[in-house]
Amino acid sequence: MCAHFEAVYDPERLRKTFKLTLPEGGRRDVWPSYPAAFIRYPRPLTAPAAAAPAEEVGGGREALLGRFGLIPHWAKDAGVARHTYNARSETVASKPSFRDAWRLGRRCIVPAEAIYEPDWRSGKAVPTRIVRADGEPWALAGLWTGWRDASGAVQRSFTLLTVNADQHPFMNQFHQPNEEKRMVVALREADFSTWLQAPLAQAAALVCASPAGDWRADEGEPSPAPA
Template sequence: MCSHYEAPAPQRVADTFGVEPYEQGRLNLWPGYIGPFIRSAEHVDLEAESPAPNEVLAGSFGLVPSWSKDTKIARKTYNCRSETASAKPSFRTAWRQARHCIIPAAAIYEPDWRTGKSIPTRIVRSDGELMGIAGLWEEWHEPGTDRILHSFTMLTINADDHPFMRNYHKPEDEKRMVVILPKGLYGDWLKASTSDSMEFMRQYPADRMVVAM
């Protein structure tokens, strides 16, 4: 499970995902902080010379479902178990409506307990490229106001047998990992139907992940 990650510099996101540059505040993100996510563009300018199929939005790290009374729930909904996403109240609407997104990350942090105490460990792609993490997005309307908050969650899968990610979290806990998408599947994930969503829930190869300072 990932509760801390690094958002990339905006220009890197723009170059990698073919979206417009944007303003980013904090680069070290925790649940409830605002970060970028990529989704299929809702309003494509057909008159543009090269209409962009995707767009980048700012959203809360931690899904805030439409029925929530406030945004505090984001502290608990930053990760979503893909196996139960269709049934859990916080995630089922986004899953059933295929509100797919990609969370760009320069690095993720996971706790290494192999010494007997938790050591935050910075994990990156071995090729130096950005991680594109599969996620779900939501739109929340603040009660009594016109304010709209976008939010997102990272999808996770079991990693008990993953040669790299099984080393993280407490020994007695189930090992989980976020779903890091191969670059060639970015567009397919954003356009995928609900019935095809689980096809993307795969472990990222261990030899393509490294610990970095």
């Protein structure tokens, strides 16, 4: 699971990697219910996606602000976001909180500089900052949706997809020894259009663990949990 990540906060870095403008108002350290940027494809799907020209800025995508933790349309209040920040790939198509977003193809990319997970190899939880080995930002696979609050205003929100990591050479060292190991889904740039635009079966094939060599534990101090 991933309950804490560091968003891409530098507008130039987001523009360089994703060719998009960073929306205002996001948090750098992101915990459930905090606002952060996510990337979606806004136009209706009319053809399979192989296909946004490379020279098209952002490939027709847009970066928006959303709450970390999916708020389904039927939720009574936004507090549900504290429990829906991760969607298990094995149950995303059936779990009520996520199944509509999955069925409707509301897939998104969440730009992140780092994720945080607890390393239990010492017998105690040591918060660990995990970055891409090549120093580039993560492009994490997620789902987004919209929710109308009591005033009628629409709030967007998103969740991160996770897969089993019990056999992953890097990510299986995190979380408690007696717990199932989970990890977020990291996308390659070549797969952005497929994830955002392709038919469901084609996009679902990208929901898998990425190679251990892509991951690295950073030596920097982790930020504290919110009070």
